[in-house]
Amino acid sequence: MADDVRIRQFEKMAQDDPNNELGHFSLGKAYLEAGRNTEAATSLKRALDLNPTMSKAYELIGTALHRAGQRELAIEMLTRGITVADERGDRKPREAIAALLREFGAPVPEPKHVSAPQGRPGSSADAGHAQPPSPDGFSCARCGRPSGKLEKPPFKGPLGLRIHEQVCQVCWREWIGMGTKVINEMGLQLANRAHQDTYDQYMIEFLQLRV
Numbered sequence: 001m002a003d004d005v006r007i008r009q010f011e012k013m014a015q016d017d018p019n020n021e022l023g024h025f026s027l028g029k030a031y032l033e034a035g036r037n038t039e040a041a042t043s044l045k046r047a048l049d050l051n052p053t054m055s056k057a058y059e060l061i062g063t064a065l066h067r068a069g070q071r072e073l074a075i076e077m078l079t080r081g082i083t084v085a086d087e088r089g090d091r092k093p094r095e096a097i098a099a100l101l102r103e104f105g106a107p108v109p110e111p112k113h114v115s116a117p118q119g120r121p122g123s124s125a126d127a128g129h130a131q132p133p134s135p136d137g138f139s140c141a142r143c144g145r146p147s148g149k150l151e152k153p154p155f156k157g158p159l160g161l162r163i164h165e166q167v168c169q170v171c172w173r174e175w176i177g178m179g180t181k182v183i184n185e186m187g188l189q190l191a192n193r194a195h196q197d198t199y200d201q202y203m204i205e206f207l208q209l210r211v
């Protein structure tokens with residue numbers, strides 16, 4: 001089963017490199033997709049302990065905890081996630097977290113500081129969506145920013161093109177740092193096809209590329 005293979009791969013990464021938040025994050029996400037909610041919550045908590053700014057991890061841990069019957073804790077983590085997403089300008093995770101809070105019958109915190117220089121009057125209903133969509137329809141697959149598209153594909157081939165279409169410069173820079181960690185700590189040799197596939201898998205996971 002493909003799920004099991006992925007889970008084992010991510011378990012190995014989380015074990016081999018316990019201080020790498022991406023290993024725990026990816027493992028938590030895979031557990032969640034496999035319906036292993038308690039284990040998902042544990043792995044995502046580790047990822048957040050290592051890096052409390054991963055806004056997407058709050059969305060996932062909120063879902064995992066709620067499914068595991070821990071509604072109060074789910075709401076607490078989601079509420080914290082909203083603050084983090086606002087601080088980072090991560091629109092997409094904010095919207096997803098807000099939707100979960102509404103679904104769970106909990107209040108959705110107002111954005112703390114909406115940077116809306118264009119300040120349309122009477123647009124408070126738009127809170128959290130203050131930036132206009134990009135004219136070319138760009139919206140980063142990972143953070144939802146409507147701007148900061150890469151000037152060109154970061155490398156050749158279909159995956160490079162997908163990244164160019166979908167990922168902002170901020171997220172791409174974050175991946176470079178994380179990718180270097182993945183290579184070093186997993187001992188990947190990118191000339192090796194299987195290692196390259198593993199690396200690509202982490203990259204797709206981290207950047208949350210759409211198909």
Ligand SMILES: [Zn+2]
Pocket residue numbers: 140141142143144145167168169170171172
């Ligand atoms: Zn981004």
